[in-house]
Every structure is written in structure tokens, then in C-alpha cells.
Amino acid sequence: MSKIESRLSELNITLPAAPAPAANYVPFVITGNQLFISGQISSGADGLVKGRLGEDMDVEAGAAAARLCGLALIAQAKAALGDLDRITRVVKLGGFVNSTPDFTDQPKVVNGCSDLMVEVFGDVGRHARSAVATPSLPLGVAVEIDAVFEIKDA
Template sequence: MSHHDVYARLKELDIELPSAGAPAAAYVMSVQSGNTVYLSGHLAKKDGKVWVGKLGDALTTEDGHRAARAAAIDLFATLHGNIGDLNRVTRVVKVVSLVNSTHDFVEQHLVTNGASDLIADVFGEVGRHARSAFGVAQIPLGACVEIEMVVEVN
């Protein structure tokens, strides 16, 4: 497999990693156990603030897709802060997405593609992951999307 430079790909996509966020409650943003890194749920942000709203109400599937993509970028920043070099990722194992949505909204999977597509684009083949996407009644701080990720590193 040819070497895939994650940082070069981020630059090509015009993505600048923000500084890693701080936890909003009694937890840490990531934990490494052996070669596995577990990233806590990251709330979608827009213009540096929590992206508030409910899918199927004030927000469209397209808005949710952009919010999920934004959450993925924050996950990359946290991961970079934890492991020092995103090129150490040997596999993105699992992504879990919580979508703040109305009871009749059924496009959580399309919202979550905002994160999944970017992860695969940035990490290449090792970015293809298992996934769950859930519609939930509410997310902390009223955020529209929360995403967590599990990765394997060398």
C-alpha cells in the first residue's frame, strides 16, 4: 500500500485542524488502551460555538451533513493532540453518530455520511470503518450532532 500522508490530504482539502477541545463534563477527550484510541463524543460546532438545532425541524439533512463533517474535523484535532501524528492511524475502527432529530426524521445515516465520507477521504483505505447512526431526542447543550470514534494506531 502506498504511503498516504494525512496532513497533505488535509491541506489539499483546505482543512486546518483547530486546537483540541476540552471536555464539558467529568471525562477526558480521549483514552488510549494498547494500540486503540477511544475518542469521546464530539459535539458539532459552527463558528467556534456548539451547533444547536434539531434535524427534521430547524435543520435540514444537508445542514446535518455539514455538522457531522465539522465534528469529524474536531475529532481529528483531538486525535492529533493524543497521538502526535495522524499518520500513525492504522485503522479507523468504528464511528458512532448521535443525531438530535424529530421522531419522524429518518436520514441519520445521510447526516453521518458527512463524517464518514471525510474520514475515508482523509485517511484513505484505513479510514473505511464500521458505524452506527442513531436519532436521539436531545444531545448535551442542544447540539445537532455528536460523534465518537475508535481508532487503531501503531
């Protein structure tokens, strides 16, 4: 078992299946030593996590939705690489939060994903990031996050 797989087990985290693309794009692209993962929406075992921060969701619920995005990002990375130990750095997360115009805690929401990356990957999981508001997201979900990982050869 790989180091990261062991860490996931220690954290009692089971990765979901890597979600299939919902439109005309690929779930990931590897170029050089970088893995780009398309935006992953807030979806869990009970289906889509829908809502709008500042309207019908609070920061805690939004952070939980962002964590689900993070799990999907890691699942996509595993599908792309086979071995999560190939990840040498979480380079950047791009977080989009479905929120009202007066909601300003997008960074606290996206922390749900950022915290997961550090829990799973340790210092390698520390990353650059954006956390922005949007008036709506696909399928009415609360959060969407994309990622860039640095990787080593297989």
C-alpha cells in the first residue's frame, strides 16, 4: 500500500469513484510534470450538495461541500496516476463558491478542501489558491474546485 493510501486509511477516508465529465471536456490532463484536474462539484454519497452560501447554507455546510470536492479531486488524481505517491506537490486550487452578493467568507468555505489536502498530503499539500464568489454553479451545486498537481514519472 502506498504512503498516501495508508494515510487515507489512517484518516478513515474512502475515496469516491472518479466522476465522469458532465460535458465536452476531459477529467484531467497531464502535461510535463503537471496534472490538471477539471473542476469537481460538491457531490457525496447522498447526491449533489446544492445551495447558495449566504442564502440557504452556512460556512460550515459550505466547507463540508468543499471537502467533498477535494475528495473528488484526489479520486481523479488516483484515476489519472494510478499511484497517489506520484504527487510531489499540490500546486494550486481554484475554488468557486455559489454565494449571495453580500457573502464574503468564500476563503473559509474553500478551506474545507485546503484542509483536506494538508491532512492527506502533509506539507506537500500546502498550495496556492483562489476562492471566488459566483452567482450560480452547474446543477445548482454549492462549490466547484479545480486543481493543479506536480507529479513525478511513474
